[in-house]
Amino acid sequence: MPPAFAGASFEEFAVTELAERMHAALIARSIGARIVGCVARDAIEIDAREKPAKKADPPPPTDPPRPRGRPKKGEERPKEPTRLERQVTQNLNAMLAELSTVCDVGTKKNSKGYKTSWTGYKLHIDVADGQIPVCCLLTSASVHDSQVAIPLMTMTGQRIAYLYDIMDAAYDAAAIATHSRACGHVPLTDPNFRADTAAKTERDAEVRRRALIHLPDPTKLWYNFRTMVERINGRLKHEYGGRFVRVRGAIKVKSHLMFGMLALTVD
Numbered sequence: 001m002p003p004a005f006a007g008a009s010f011e012e013f014a015v016t017e018l019a020e021r022m023h024a025a026l027i028a029r030s031i032g033a034r035i036v037g038c039v040a041r042d043a044i045e046i047d048a049r050e051k052p053a054k055k056a057d058p059p060p061p062t063d064p065p066r067p068r069g070r071p072k073k074g075e076e077r078p079k080e081p082t083r084l085e086r087q088v089t090q091n092l093n094a095m096l097a098e099l100s101t102v103c104d105v106g107t108k109k110n111s112k113g114y115k116t117s118w119t120g121y122k123l124h125i126d127v128a129d130g131q132i133p134v135c136c137l138l139t140s141a142s143v144h145d146s147q148v149a150i151p152l153m154t155m156t157g158q159r160i161a162y163l164y165d166i167m168d169a170a171y172d173a174a175a176i177a178t179h180s181r182a183c184g185h186v187p188l189t190d191p192n193f194r195a196d197t198a199a200k201t202e203r204d205a206e207v208r209r210r211a212l213i214h215l216p217d218p219t220k221l222w223y224n225f226r227t228m229v230e231r232i233n234g235r236l237k238h239e240y241g242g243r244f245v246r247v248r249g250a251i252k253v254k255s256h257l258m259f260g261m262l263a264l265t266v267d
Contacts, residue, residue, distance in 0.1 A: 014251045019258035020136075026265060027134055027159050036128045038164035038188075038222065039156055040229035041171065043145045044237065045106060046138075046257065048120030050248045053102040084175035087150040095151040099139050101250035106141025121250065123242075123257055124148040126156045127229040133265050134159055138254040145170040150179050157183050164188055166226045188222050232264065240264050 013019065087095050107117045122143060126135040135156045137148055149171050156162070165180045165187045172192035180187035193200040210217055236242040240260030247256050 010247070010255070011252065014247075014255035017255070019255055019262050023133075023136075023258060023262045023265060024159065026262070027132070031128065031132060031134075031160055034160070036160050036162035038129060038166050038225050039134065039160075039162050040127045040166045040226045041125070041149060041152060042127075042168065042226070042229040042233060043122050043124045043148070044233040044242070045108070045118050045141065046121040046123055046242065046245060046253065047118050048103050048245055048248070048253060050103050050120075052104045052119050082175075083147055084150065084173055088175055088179055092151060092154050095154070096137075099137070099148065099151070100143055101138060102140050103248075103250070104140045104142045106143075120245070121253055123236075123254075124152055125229060125232060125236075125261075126152050127232050128160060128162065129225070129228075131228045131232055133232055133261050136254075136258065136261055138250055138257065146173050146176060149173075149176045153180060153183060153185075157185075164222060164225075166223060168226065188219055190223065235264055236260055 105119050110116050120141050122139050122141050124137045128134045165185045167189045169190040169192035172189045177187040245253055
């Protein structure tokens with residue numbers, strides 16, 4: 001096949017979301033009629049062969065400038081809703097429209113606690129029992145994992161019926177947990193204590209007390225299922241082309257990854 005023809009064909013596959021639609025049909029046919037125990041959620045970094053997009057200049061302010069300093073006693077200043085607060089009231093299309101998909105630079109801490117950076121994108125994945133990828137979303141590398149939790153939850157809920165949302169500490173937010181319960185699920189999230197040292201100390205003491213009387217923590221046992229999404233991340237990168245993205249642009253990058261995800265789901 002001539003390279004130009006192959007390139008045009010892949011571009012058409014990407015624009016029409018062929019791989020995504022095939023994957024959704026496969027999930028509907030395979031597990032769409034079942035009740036799935038749990039869905040594990042995580043994101044994986046995707047290196048790209050393109051330059052990061054330049055940051056756009058902020059739009060000129062339309063509102064009068066906010067007064068500086070602390071508010072006066074009894075004065076309440078209006079607060080803009082956060083993206084998570086907006087997502088709770090939005091439909092899926094509105095949620096996705098607010099998520100950036102341009103190539104940029106992302107930073108995260110690795111397993112040893114050191115910060116690492118990459119240029120490209122981030123693929124957010126929901127994985128069901130049996131290591132079956134159910135749903136994926138591609139965003140800019142700089143988009144925080146928590147910003148994609150509610151859209152992913154909505155998409156996955158449209159494809160399968162499941163019971164537990166299993167997420168790491170990056171997803172520990174009240175809006176995410178509330179939306180999970182509103183969808184009829186049970187959120188199991190690794191707590192992120194941030195600066196609350198007292199709560200962390202109490203949690204560690206409770207873990208020691210349970211270990212002393214050999215009482216297992218059922219929440220922790222369920223949380224152990226989260227490793228299945230990490231295995232999917234590793235297989236996608238090392239066995240199904242996730243490390244070797246040669247196309248440019250979010251639409252083509254997602255199509256490349258989704259063809260690999262489709263093969264991985266079949267496997």
